[in-house]
Amino acid sequence: MPPVPPWNRQLASDNYAGLCPEALAALQEANLGHAPGYGDDRFTAEAADALRALFEADCDVYFAFNGTAANSLALAAMTQSYHSVLCHETAHVETDECGAPEFFSNGTKVLTMPGPDGKVTPEGIRHLVERRSDIHYPKPRVVSVTQATELGTVYGPDELKAIWARAKSHHLRIHMDGARFANAVASLGCSPKEITWQAGVDVLCFGGTKNGMAVGEAVVFFDRELAREFDYRCKQAGQLSSKMRFLAAPWVGMLEGGAWLRHARHANAMAELLHGLVAGIPGVELRYPRQANSIFLGLAPAVRDALHARGWHFYDFIGWGGARLMCSWDTTETDVRAFARDLAEVSGGAAAS
Numbered sequence: 001m002p003p004v005p006p007w008n009r010q011l012a013s014d015n016y017a018g019l020c021p022e023a024l025a026a027l028q029e030a031n032l033g034h035a036p037g038y039g040d041d042r043f044t045a046e047a048a049d050a051l052r053a054l055f056e057a058d059c060d061v062y063f064a065f066n067g068t069a070a071n072s073l074a075l076a077a078m079t080q081s082y083h084s085v086l087c088h089e090t091a092h093v094e095t096d097e098c099g100a101p102e103f104f105s106n107g108t109k110v111l112t113m114p115g116p117d118g119k120v121t122p123e124g125i126r127h128l129v130e131r132r133s134d135i136h137y138p139k140p141r142v143v144s145v146t147q148a149t150e151l152g153t154v155y156g157p158d159e160l161k162a163i164w165a166r167a168k169s170h171h172l173r174i175h176m177d178g179a180r181f182a183n184a185v186a187s188l189g190c191s192p193k194e195i196t197w198q199a200g201v202d203v204l205c206f207g208g209t210k211n212g213m214a215v216g217e218a219v220v221f222f223d224r225e226l227a228r229e230f231d232y233r234c235k236q237a238g239q240l241s242s243k244m245r246f247l248a249a250p251w252v253g254m255l256e257g258g259a260w261l262r263h264a265r266h267a268n269a270m271a272e273l274l275h276g277l278v279a280g281i282p283g284v285e286l287r288y289p290r291q292a293n294s295i296f297l298g299l300a301p302a303v304r305d306a307l308h309a310r311g312w313h314f315y316d317f318i319g320w321g322g323a324r325l326m327c328s329w330d331t332t333e334t335d336v337r338a339f340a341r342d343l344a345e346v347s348g349g350a351a352a353s
C-alpha cells in the first residue's frame, strides 16, 4: 500500500492552510466586549495606521472580504466603463475572477498580453496601446500587475519602474494584485515602498488570506484621489463588513510583530526546499524560475494520476497545465519531503535528500 499523506496536509494552495496564531490571537482580542460596526472601531483605525507605517506613506486603506472583490473594486475605481485594463494573459483578474472586474466597472474591458514568466512587459503595454487609437477601441487606462505573479515569479523594482515609465508615457495608472505581496517582499528582501508607490503603483490589493488570515484583503490607495467614494463602492458591492473589526484586527496582529513577513519567508523557503528536492527526478520538468512560494511541474499524465492516487491534491489549470505546488505559512519540511518522496517513487527515481 503506497503511503498516503495525512488527509489534512497538502501543497495544493496556500488557501488550504488555517489561520496563523497571530491572526487568531488578534481575532480573539477583537472579540472581547463590544465595538462599533462598519469600520468605526479602533482595530480598523489601527490596521490602517499600521499599513501606512509599513508603506511609509499617507495612503488610504479599505478592507474587502476577498481578492476578487478587492481587485474588481479597485479597478472599477480607476476606470470608466469605456476604458480597458491591460494585464498578463495569466492574470487572476482575467482568468479567475469570473468577469468580476468587468462587472463591477460596468463593462471596462480586460485586454491581455503575453510575456515571459507570467509578467507584463513595457513592450506588451506599448503594443496594446498603439495597435489602435480609434474611438471603437476600449481606451487603455490601467496596467494591472500581479506581485508575486500567478506563475510564482516576482517583479523586481527595476522591472516595475520600466513598466511605470511605459505606463506614464501612455497616461496609464498602475494597479497591483498583491494576493501574495508578502511573498514578493520576502523574496526580494526590499521594503514594501520600493515595489509599490516608489515604482509607480497607484493602488495595491494586499492579500491577507494567503498570508495566514481567514479573510480580509487591504485595498491600499497610494493615490488618495482614486479612493474618492470608494466606501460607497464597497457598500454597494456587499464588501462593507458590519463587523469590520474582524477583517481589520488580524492585520494589526500580523503587522505589529512582523509575522506577515516571517510567514512569507517561511513559505518561500519551503518552496525552495521542494524545488531542490524534486529537481533531477527523471521525467519531472521544472517550469518558471522559483521565486516565491510556489513551484510548477510538468508531469506525465501517469505520474500526475499516481500522485492523485496517493492522495495529493494540486491544481493543473494554472500555468498552462503544469502542476502547481504551493507552500504556506504552516508548510513543514515533513510535508515537502513526503511529496518529493512520493513524486520520486511514482516517477521511478529518487528525490534529492
Ligand SMILES: Cc1ncc(COP(=O)(O)O)c(C=O)c1O
Pocket: 066, 067, 068, 069, 092, 146, 149, 150, 177, 179, 180, 209
Ligand atoms: C493572484 C491572485 N489574485 C487574487 C486572488 C484572490 O482571489 P479570491 O477572490 O479567491 O480571494 C488569488 C487567489 O487565488 C490569486 O491567486
